[in-house]
Amino acid sequence: MTDRSTKSAKVAASLRRRHAAERRFRLYGMGAVAFALACLGLLFFTVVSKGYTAFQQTYVKLPIYFDAGDIDPKNSGDPKVWAKANYQGMAKKSLRGLFPDVKKRRDKRALYKLASSGAAYELRAIVRENPDLVGTTTDVWVTADDDVDMFIKGYIRGDVAENERRISNKEMAWIEALVADGRLEKRFNTTFFSAGDSREPELAGVWGAAAGSFFTLLVTLALAFPIGVAAAIYLEEFAPKNKLTQVIEININNLAAVPSIVFGLLGLAVFLNFIGMPRSAPLVGGVVLALMTLPTIIIAGRAAIKSVPPSIREAALGLGASRSQVVFHHVLPLAMPGVLTGTIIGMAQALGETAPLLMIGMVAFIVDIPGGFTDPATVLPVQIYLWADSPERAFVERTSAAIMVLLGFLIMMNLTAVWLRKKFERRW
Amino acid sequence: MGKADDVTVLLLMVILLGLSAWAFHSGRRQALVLSNGRARTLHSLPEYYGFYLALCCATPALGGFVVWAVFEQQIIEWFTIAAISPGVRLDDPAKLDLLLNDIRNLANGNIISRAVDPDLQAAADYYLGLRDLSFVALAAGMLALSGAGVVLGWVNLKPAFRARAWVEHFVHFVMIGCSVIAVLTTFGIVMSLLFESLRFFQMVSPIEFFFGLEWSPQTALRDDQVASSGRFGAVPLFAGTLLISLIAMCIAAPVGLMAAIYMAEYAPVRLRAVAKPMLEILAGIPTVVYGFFAALTVAPLFREWGAAGGFLISSESALAAGIVMGIMIIPFVSSLSDDVITAVPHSLRDGSFGLGATKSETIRKVVIPAALPGIVGGLLLAMSRAIGETMIVVMAAGLAANLTANPFQAVTTVTVQIVTLLIGDQEFDSAKTLAAFALGLLLFCTTLVLNVIALYVVNKYRERYD
Numbered sequence: 001m002t003d004r005s006t007k008s009a010k011v012a013a014s015l016r017r018r019h020a021a022e023r024r025f026r027l028y029g030m031g032a033v034a035f036a037l038a039c040l041g042l043l044f045f046t047v048v049s050k051g052y053t054a055f056q057q058t059y060v061k062l063p064i065y066f067d068a069g070d071i072d073p074k075n076s077g078d079p080k081v082w083a084k085a086n087y088q089g090m091a092k093k094s095l096r097g098l099f100p101d102v103k104k105r106r107d108k109r110a111l112y113k114l115a116s117s118g119a120a121y122e123l124r125a126i127v128r129e130n131p132d133l134v135g136t137t138t139d140v141w142v143t144a145d146d147d148v149d150m151f152i153k154g155y156i157r158g159d160v161a162e163n164e165r166r167i168s169n170k171e172m173a174w175i176e177a178l179v180a181d182g183r184l185e186k187r188f189n190t191t192f193f194s195a196g197d198s199r200e201p202e203l204a205g206v207w208g209a210a211a212g213s214f215f216t217l218l219v220t221l222a223l224a225f226p227i228g229v230a231a232a233i234y235l236e237e238f239a240p241k242n243k244l245t246q247v248i249e250i251n252i253n254n255l256a257a258v259p260s261i262v263f264g265l266l267g268l269a270v271f272l273n274f275i276g277m278p279r280s281a282p283l284v285g286g287v288v289l290a291l292m293t294l295p296t297i298i299i300a301g302r303a304a305i306k307s308v309p310p311s312i313r314e315a316a317l318g319l320g321a322s323r324s325q326v327v328f329h330h331v332l333p334l335a336m337p338g339v340l341t342g343t344i345i346g347m348a349q350a351l352g353e354t355a356p357l358l359m360i361g362m363v364a365f366i367v368d369i370p371g372g373f374t375d376p377a378t379v380l381p382v383q384i385y386l387w388a389d390s391p392e393r394a395f396v397e398r399t400s401a402a403i404m405v406l407l408g409f410l411i412m413m414n415l416t417a418v419w420l421r422k423k424f425e426r427r428w
Numbered sequence: 429m430g431k432a433d434d435v436t437v438l439l440l441m442v443i444l445l446g447l448s449a450w451a452f453h454s455g456r457r458q459a460l461v462l463s464n465g466r467a468r469t470l471h472s473l474p475e476y477y478g479f480y481l482a483l484c485c486a487t488p489a490l491g492g493f494v495v496w497a498v499f500e501q502q503i504i505e506w507f508t509i510a511a512i513s514p515g516v517r518l519d520d521p522a523k524l525d526l527l528l529n530d531i532r533n534l535a536n537g538n539i540i541s542r543a544v545d546p547d548l549q550a551a552a553d554y555y556l557g558l559r560d561l562s563f564v565a566l567a568a569g570m571l572a573l574s575g576a577g578v579v580l581g582w583v584n585l586k587p588a589f590r591a592r593a594w595v596e597h598f599v600h601f602v603m604i605g606c607s608v609i610a611v612l613t614t615f616g617i618v619m620s621l622l623f624e625s626l627r628f629f630q631m632v633s634p635i636e637f638f639f640g641l642e643w644s645p646q647t648a649l650r651d652d653q654v655a656s657s658g659r660f661g662a663v664p665l666f667a668g669t670l671l672i673s674l675i676a677m678c679i680a681a682p683v684g685l686m687a688a689i690y691m692a693e694y695a696p697v698r699l700r701a702v703a704k705p706m707l708e709i710l711a712g713i714p715t716v717v718y719g720f721f722a723a724l725t726v727a728p729l730f731r732e733w734g735a736a737g738g739f740l741i742s743s744e745s746a747l748a749a750g751i752v753m754g755i756m757i758i759p760f761v762s763s764l765s766d767d768v769i770t771a772v773p774h775s776l777r778d779g780s781f782g783l784g785a786t787k788s789e790t791i792r793k794v795v796i797p798a799a800l801p802g803i804v805g806g807l808l809l810a811m812s813r814a815i816g817e818t819m820i821v822v823m824a825a826g827l828a829a830n831l832t833a834n835p836f837q838a839v840t841t842v843t844v845q846i847v848t849l850l851i852g853d854q855e856f857d858s859a860k861t862l863a864a865f866a867l868g869l870l871l872f873c874t875t876l877v878l879n880v881i882a883l884y885v886v887n888k889y890r891e892r893y894d
Contacts, residue, residue: 018786025788029690032683033703036762039755040710046725047717227606234603250883252610257809257879258872259816261843262617265868268850269620276501291613298610324596352714355818355843359850372434381716381819388720388823396724403717410712 047407051400057189057202058149059141060115060178062094066127068135082127087120091142098183099174110171114178116143118203143191144184146201146394148175152186155393166393192401196367197383201394204387206402208369212282212362212377213351215370219286220350224293225343229332231294232301232339237327256295263292264359272360279361280376288356293346300342304335337424344417348410354381380406440567444489444574448482451578455481455585462587472592480591483598484581488573496566504558511554531555621872624865631859632660637866639663643829643840645849645860660863662870664829668746668839672821673814675750675835676757680814681807683754684761691762692769693791704766711759719823722752727824734836744826744838753820757810764809768802768886769795805886812878816871818843842867 071085072078092112096102102111119142126140127133147166150156156165158172167175178184196208231252239245267288271277277284308331316326332339357363362378363386370377378386380402387399456478463469470477505528534552629637640661687707691700727748734741741747772795780790796803826838827848849864 018789022786022788025791026690026694029686029694032686033690033695033707035683036687036707036710036755036758037703039758040706042725043713043717043721043755046721050724227609230603230606231610234600234607238600238603239607248607248611251614253883254876254879255610255614257812257875258617259813259818259843259875261816261818261846262621262868262872265846265850265865266613266617266620269624269865270616274620275498291609294610294613322592322596324599348712352712352716354714354716355822355847358822358847363851374434381714384716384720385819385823388716388723399720399724403720406714407717410714414712 047400047403051397051402051404053153054192054397054401055189056153056186057191058144058152059185059187060144060148061139061141061183061185062091062115062119063097063137064090064094064123064140065137066090066123066134071127071134079128082131083124085124085127087123087127088117090123091115091119098178107170110168111174113145114148114171114174116145116202117200118143118198141185141187143202146392147171148184149202150393151175152179152184153397155397192398196369197365197378197386198367199365201390201392201398204395204398206380206383206405208366209378209380209383209402210405212366212370213379215282215373215377216285216289216357216362216379217347217351219283219373220289220293221343221347223287223290224297224346224350227290228294228297228343228346229301229339232298232305233327233332235298236302236305237331238323252295252298256299259355260292260353261355261359263288264356266291267356267360278374278376280364280366280378281374282362282370282377282379283373284360285357285362285377285379286373288360289350289353292353292356293350296346296349297339297343300345301335301339304338304342305331307338308334334426337420341417341421344413344420348413348417351379351413352381352406352410354385357382358385380409436563440493440570444486444570447574448486451485451581452478452482455479455581458582458585459587459591462585470587471590476591476595477585477589479595480589481578481581481585483595484577485574486577488577489570492569492573493566496562496569500562500566504555504562507558508551508555511551535559617872621865621869624862625869628859628862628866631862636660637662641831643845645845645863658859660859662842662867664831665840665842665845665867666870667831667833668825668829669815669841669843671746671833671835671839672750672753672825672841673811675747676753676814677807677811679751679754680757680761680810684758684810685765685803687758688762688765688769689791689796692766693787693795707759707762710755711763713756715756715817715819716823718752718756719819719821722748722820722824726752739836741836742826742838744824745836746825746839747835749821749824750835752824753814753817756817756820757814760813761806761810764806765799765803768799768806771802772798801885801888805882805884808878808882808885812875812882815878816843816875818847822847842871846871 067090068075070090071082074081095111095114096108099111102108122142123140144152147156148171151158151167151172152175156167158165158167162169175184191203192205194207195203195205198204235245235248239248267284271284271287272279277287312330312334313326316330317323321329357379363382364376364378365386366376366378368375384399384402384406387395387402456474458481459470459474459477460467467474508528508531509524530548531551532555534548535556637660640659641663642659642661643664644659646658691704695703727743727745730745730748731741731743776794776798777790780794781787785793821841821844825844826840827844828838829840829845830837832839846864846867849860849867
């Protein structure tokens with residue numbers, strides 16, 4: 001009897017231990033999922049909290065006297081003469097007028113820096129659009145310097161020692177005076193969405209990079225989609241099961257796992273040095289990314305074609321269709337949603353890819369917005385990389401904002417893929 | 429090429445498309461005409477005669493365009509060199525390249541590196557003239573080719589012509605060509621890496637590269653400078669790569685595996701439906717975003733923690749880059765493991781439960797061992813991805829090659845060095861630039877071996893339960 005009771009006591013004790021282990025194991029699992037999701041949350045939180053301020057930009061209202069004598073001294077009415085006038089000087093004069101007691105040269109220079117160096121172009125554009133303003137004094141909103149912007153947004157704090165911040169006490173006093181006057185205001189940052197890159201954070205925008213991404217992806221899509229679909233059809237429907245087909249299949253699987261930077265080396269050695277295609281061009285970037293996304297599209301395409309049931313093929317064959325007709329009239333249309341989903345996912349991958357494009361020179365500093373496939377261009381992820389490397393504080397928020405733009409595009413593409421899958425998914 | 433060329437090439441393509449559409453239409457109509465309105469007497473449906481003629485029209489012209497695009501530059505430059513007046517002509521290939529570059533830049537209206545003399549201006553004008561001429565030749569050639577194609581095709585157009593078979597054969601060959609592109613890509617990668625690496629190994633001995641402990645690729649501008657030769661020992665780079673990858677795997681393997689187990693075995697259906705796509709989002713985030721996260725959030729955080737704890741953590745520490753890389757790889761590990769865990773047959777689990785095992789005991793002692801080959805394969809694939817990952821380390825890891833196993837110090841990796849060697853000015857005759865290709869070859873081989881083993885293991889395992 002005692003023997004039995006000790007045994008059951010032992011079992012009871014071990015059961016407690018085993019159940020505790022069970023709970024622990026389960027907890028580890030929950031912890032792992034929670035950790036991964038927390039990382040995702042932290043990542044998004046960091047990007048959004050660092051970047052949302054970039055959608056606003058500080059502008060300063062300056063009373064500008066558009067001096068007819070400066071703009072068009074000979075009264076020629078020629079827009080070329082107007083374009084060459086000293087608008088920077090007008091902005092400076094206006095700032096001097098606002099703070100007449102600034103006398104020292106060094107102080108004056110600091111004062112001029114309150115407005116961005118891009119203010120001159122803004123004034124020029126205003127004059128071009130409203131020639132009637134010449135000869136009048138008008139209040140004009142121009143972009144403020146990035147340091148002012150950072151101060152207004154609270155990234156440069158006033159309670160730090162003066163020599164440790166980029167805004168001196170004098171500049172702070174000016175800024176406060178301007179704020180009290182209602183001459184300094186945060187507004188929606190249109191520059192960020194309409195400009196190309198710039199050395200001045202307040203003048204830098206993502207539009208140039210977005211256009212570059214657009215042209216690059218267009219090339220990628222134009223190459224990778226038809227080639228990928230054709231290869232998927234051939235391998236799934238026509239290819240004889242022989243050594244060559246096997247080699248191709250192994251090759252595609254391996255190619256899908258080759259580091260992306262190696263594709264960049266291929267592009268550099270073959271497309272730039274051997275064929276002599278232009279550097280930094282969306283054309284080359286698109287070709288390299290197409291080679292990189294090809295395996296993704298082929299693999300997804302094959303899966304989609306495979307999921308079309310054989311009965312469809314047999315029915316078509318039975319009605320006298322040729323094998324090509326079976327594939328192109330029946331199988332391919334039914335497999336299209338799956339193929340498109342795979343293509344969109346491949347394109348999303350290509351949109352986020354950076355490393356191979358660094359190799360083929362798409363990392364250059366490019367101010368102009370590209371207008372074609374052979375113009376020098378950069379793409380969104382490379383722009384993010386370039387800005388993340390810039391020392392100015394104002395580029396941190398712009399980098400985060402650019403990331404938000406990029407993630408926005410990616411989420412849109414992925415949602416489209418999910419929608420396509422949900423809408424056209426068929427259970428046979 | 430500039431913007432104007434873009435537009436004109438596009439215009440040329442649109443014209444070609446229009447011509448092909450016209451060829452399709454007239455081919456179809458001609459087939460009907462030939463059959464005297466009784467389409468049944470034709471071998472194929474009339475559309476196939478149209479497709480046939482359209483292909484006859486477009487293919488030769490497109491072929492001509494590809495040949496032009498590949499060889500135009502070389503031929504023009506060859507003519508330009510031949511035409512340069514003897515006073516400017518140089519026999520040294522490097523100087524010739526420089527001269528050509530100047531001519532190109534002058535022709536494109538860019539700033540050039542030397543004073544513009546009349547000879548150079550003449551050469552640039554000649555170059556521009558040749559480019560215009562070549563474009564006119566392209567347009568004329570393409571039109572002539574497509575015209576010839578249509579005429580030849582027209583001759584064959586008879587009711588007995590097997591148009592469908594012809595078109596299907598054509599499409600078949602195009603599809604084979606598309607499938608072979610993947611092989612050609614691999615071939616291109618291997619050849620370009622091998623070719624440049626061989627040139628590198630002519631300058632630097634392979635023994636130094638594979639076993640050297642010092643990496644400082646800066647080659648001096650003058651011969652008498654210190655370290656004028658540059659040192660190309662790749663061991664520190666591989667040590668750094670391995671260190672960061674191992675840190676990444678230390679995060680990704682347990683977290684990814686446990687997440688997969690929880691998702692596959694424990695999670696309620698609704699949680700799984702939400703959490704799984706969320707994890708996949710983690711896989712879809714571009715690496716440059718992770719790099720930003722590592723460099724601007726994680727690394728400063730670790731440095732502060734280290735400072736608070738009284739020991740020095742470099743702001744480019746291997747730890748920060750490795751952990752963020754690990755986070756990036758988590759979904760990769762978890763989705764691969766999830767697949768193999770769910771593929772384990774239910775009878776194995778039921779047998780274990782029947783013997784009185786708890787769920788966790790079943791998982792640890794039955795499911796995991798059964799799924800092990802697949803899990804190992806997945807981990808190997810993840811490792812290969814970590815080794816080849818570029819942007820995180822470029823942004824968050826260091827540039828200096830330290831041979832250390834201390835995760836708090838800055839190390840550099842193979843991919844970082846490839847990027848730093850190839851960004852900026854490249855001369856394809858210096859060991860510095862070519863070293864990037866040797867590193868690329870090593871990287872390619874390492875990941876290839878890992879992938880081949882992983883795919884082999886995964887496939888072998890799949891066969892057992894299918």
